[in-house]
Amino acid sequence: MLKQVMLEAVGNLLASRQRSILALVGIMVGAGAVIAMLAVGGIARNETLRQFRQMGTDTLLLRAESANGLGTLPQAVLEELPRTLPEVRQIAPFILGGGNAGHEGQVRSGTFLGVTEQFAAVARLTLAEGRFLSRHDRFEPFVVLGAGMARELSTPYARVRVGSQIRVGRYVFTVIGVLAESLQSPMMPADANQALFFSLANARRVISSPQLSWAVARLAPEADADAAAERIRAALAPAMREQSVQVQSARALIAGMQGQMRLFTLLLGAVGSIALVLGGVGVMNIMLVSIQERRREIGLRLAIGARRRDISTLFLAEAATLSVLGGVLGIGLGVAGALAFARMSGWAFSLSPEAIPVGAGVSVAVGVFFGFYPAVMASRLDPIVALRTE
Amino acid sequence: MLELEAISRSFRVGPAETQVLRGISLTLAAGEMASIMGGSGSGKTTLMNIIGLLDRPSEGAYRIRGEDVLAARPDALSGLRNRLIGFVFQSYLLLPRLNAWRNVALPLMYRGVAEGEARRRACEMLERVGLSHRTEHFPPQLSGGQRQRVAIARALVGEPAVLLADEPTGALDPTTSQEIMDLFLEMNAALGVLVLIITHDPGVAAQCRRRLVLEGGALAHDSARVPAPC
Numbered sequence: 022m023l024k025q026v027m028l029e030a031v032g033n034l035l036a037s038r039q040r041s042i043l044a045l046v047g048i049m050v051g052a053g054a055v056i057a058m059l060a061v062g063g064i065a066r067n068e069t070l071r072q073f074r075q076m077g078t079d080t081l082l083l084r085a086e087s088a089n090g091l092g093t094l095p096q097a098v099l100e101e102l103p104r105t106l107p108e109v110r111q112i113a114p115f116i117l118g119g120g121n122a123g124h125e126g127q128v129r130s131g132t133f134l135g136v137t138e139q140f141a142a143v144a145r146l147t148l149a150e151g152r153f154l155s156r157h158d159r160f161e162p163f164v165v166l167g168a169g170m171a172r173e174l175s176t177p178y179a180r181v182r183v184g185s186q187i188r189v190g191r192y193v194f195t196v197i198g199v200l201a202e203s204l205q206s207p208m209m210p211a212d213a214n215q216a217l218f219f220s221l222a223n224a225r226r227v228i229s230s231p232q233l234s235w236a237v238a239r240l241a242p243e244a245d246a247d248a249a250a251e252r253i254r255a256a257l258a259p260a261m262r263e264q265s266v267q268v269q270s271a272r273a274l275i276a277g278m279q280g281q282m283r284l285f286t287l288l289l290g291a292v293g294s295i296a297l298v299l300g301g302v303g304v305m306n307i308m309l310v311s312i313q314e315r316r317r318e319i320g321l322r323l324a325i326g327a328r329r330r331d332i333s334t335l336f337l338a339e340a341a342t343l344s345v346l347g348g349v350l351g352i353g354l355g356v357a358g359a360l361a362f363a364r365m366s367g368w369a370f371s372l373s374p375e376a377i378p379v380g381a382g383v384s385v386a387v388g389v390f391f392g393f394y395p396a397v398m399a400s401r402l403d404p405i406v407a408l409r410t411e
Numbered sequence: 412m413l414e415l416e417a418i419s420r421s422f423r424v425g426p427a428e429t430q431v432l433r434g435i436s437l438t439l440a441a442g443e444m445a446s447i448m449g450g451s452g453s454g455k456t457t458l459m460n461i462i463g464l465l466d467r468p469s470e471g472a473y474r475i476r477g478e479d480v481l482a483a484r485p486d487a488l489s490g491l492r493n494r495l496i497g498f499v500f501q502s503y504l505l506l507p508r509l510n511a512w513r514n515v516a517l518p519l520m521y522r523g524v525a526e527g528e529a530r531r532r533a534c535e536m537l538e539r540v541g542l543s544h545r546t547e548h549f550p551p552q553l554s555g556g557q558r559q560r561v562a563i564a565r566a567l568v569g570e571p572a573v574l575l576a577d578e579p580t581g582a583l584d585p586t587t588s589q590e591i592m593d594l595f596l597e598m599n600a601a602l603g604v605l606v607l608i609i610t611h612d613p614g615v616a617a618q619c620r621r622r623l624v625l626e627g628g629a630l631a632h633d634s635a636r637v638p639a640p641c
């Protein structure tokens with residue numbers, strides 16, 4: 022009996038091919054959208070988490086603020102913090118600015134960072150060649166370049182490498198290191214790839230109105246970020262006078278972004294759901310038309326002994342077939358969509374584990390839900406009215 | 412076998428109520444071969460629908476084998492139709508996407524008979540109606556006479572007690588029409604099934620032992636009660 026029901030369902034769907042395909046496309050797009058949305062949400066979430074892992078969730082960013090913009094951090098007090106506060110492992114103050122850098126006639130604008138020797142470790146920067154600035158070359162004309170900046174300043178004849186000369190304003194600096202390519206941290210105010218790193222003393226020369234407004238800190242592994250931020254602020258307060266210090270923790274940022282991501286995923290899911298509902302209405306529509314066209318058949322089946330339940334099963338089987346098929350195609354579509362998104366964004370493709378079951382389950386549920394009303398309607402037909410239909 | 416007592420049926424169309432059947436009392440015995448004639452709109456199909464448990468009378472009583480069937484619920488009526496009654500329609504009403512044997516087997520499927528057994532019985536019945544070579548054909552590939560044979564096989568496969576045919580030869584040429592009529596007579600004799608044929612063809616009616624005539628919703632003539640004029 023079940024075999025015959027499925028056989029007939031498939032036969033009937035094939036008989037009204039155009040309508041079936043329309044409903045199928047509706048369900049497919051709906052399921053695909055839901056799956057793609059969930060997958061894209063997952064990919065984006067993974068990507069931000071990866072960025073944070075790169076930067077470290079144990080990172081704090083400090084910014085001095087005064088009444089008229091950025092303020093100045095007390096460098097001496099700051100550099101004492103790892104010794105005075107057990108929560109702080111390392112701290113690296115920096116000056117942020119920008120300007121043009123030239124090499125062999127190539128000129129590019131970049132970010133200028135005036136840093137101490139701790140900066141590479143605290144910001145988790147790795148070198149592709151050479152070395153980072155050290156304590157001993159504070160007053161030497163040395164520069165370290167981000168990977169992107171080094172690439173852009175290179176000419177076909179002269180690649181920027183250790184020993185290359187970089188002109189910044191009236192000064193010429195010697196390249197002592199080039200960084201490896203790194204992901205931009207959502208925490209940092211600048212992209213290390215497009216930066217030139219100077220010692221603090223040199224930065225004060227090449228940056229107009231230089232101010233030591235920023236610092237990045239690494240916390241001890243078990244430290245509580247919020248408590249540490251509070252203690253740092255308290256420790257700096259006496260030396261800050263009118264100014265204040267903003268402390269941003271990676272954890273708080275992650276929490277915020279995760280909330281945003283959830284909202285984003287939810288929103289995308291809602292879009293997918295709307296598509297699914299449209300698909301469901303499509304299923305309902307073709308079922309209603311199909312029932313209208315097959316009234317005499319329904320009448321005949323009732324006459325030869327079909328019970329109401331047999332009639333509703335017949336139409337539910339059609340709705341279920343459509344939605345299962347649509348769901349399967351939708352999985353393909355959704356995964357393909359997520360893959361395309363991953364390729365375009367350059368982010369790592371991953372399929373969140375709930376994407377396929379949720380997408381497929383929802384599509385089948387929608388199909389059956391919308392198929393239910395027409396099926397019940399068909400089963401309630403009065404046999405003589407159905408048989409009299411022309 | 413079938414007892415109808417003062418059956419009336421009226422339909423409500425808008426504000427007006429039209430009485431289609433007026434106080435029909437009729438008893439049909441098992442194994443009878445009867446015809447119903449009557450002008451268009453005289454209520455023949457309506458009467459057949461009531462006898463076939465597809466419709467309920469507005470008034471009156473209806474018993475099958477002494478059992479009141481008007482009290483039954485829709486699904487119970489489906490069961491009664493499935494076991495007791497076979498239908499043949501003027502327009503065959505075969506399902507175009509099922510082949511001949513699957514069409515014939517349909518009543519058995521609704522009875523829960525396993526597919527193999529249903530197929531065997533359907534093919535047997537197709538053989539009896541002379542279509543053993545057409546079991547795999549689909550309705551659109553069959554002639555009108557052959558389709559009506561498939562429909563008769565479907566009506567009889569469940570071994571019903573009653574076979575109701577509404578103008579079964581109405582769409583067929585005289586030769587084919589006679590072949591179908593012969594088949595009804597043969598099945599009536601061989602299976603002992605009560606056959607009730609609605610027809611506009613006096614030639615068809617004449618071949619039935621009992622002849623009924625409806626006029627304006629009332630039974631105007633019953634050959635079993637009034638001796639036929641010589």
Ligand SMILES: Nc1ncnc2c1ncn2[C@@H]1O[C@H](COP(=O)(O)OP(=O)(O)OP(=O)(O)O)[C@@H](O)[C@H]1O
Pocket residue numbers: 422423424431449450451452453454455456457458
């Ligand atoms: N469901 C219904 N609603 C309203 N009127 C109906 C309904 N069914 C039948 N009638 C009316 O009942 C009358 C008898 O109809 P019925 O189909 O029984 O006639 P018939 O004798 O079978 O005619 P024919 O020989 O043309 O088939 C007709 O006037 C028809 O309009």
Ligand SMILES: [Mg+2]
Pocket residue numbers: 455456457577
């Ligand atoms: Mg009629």
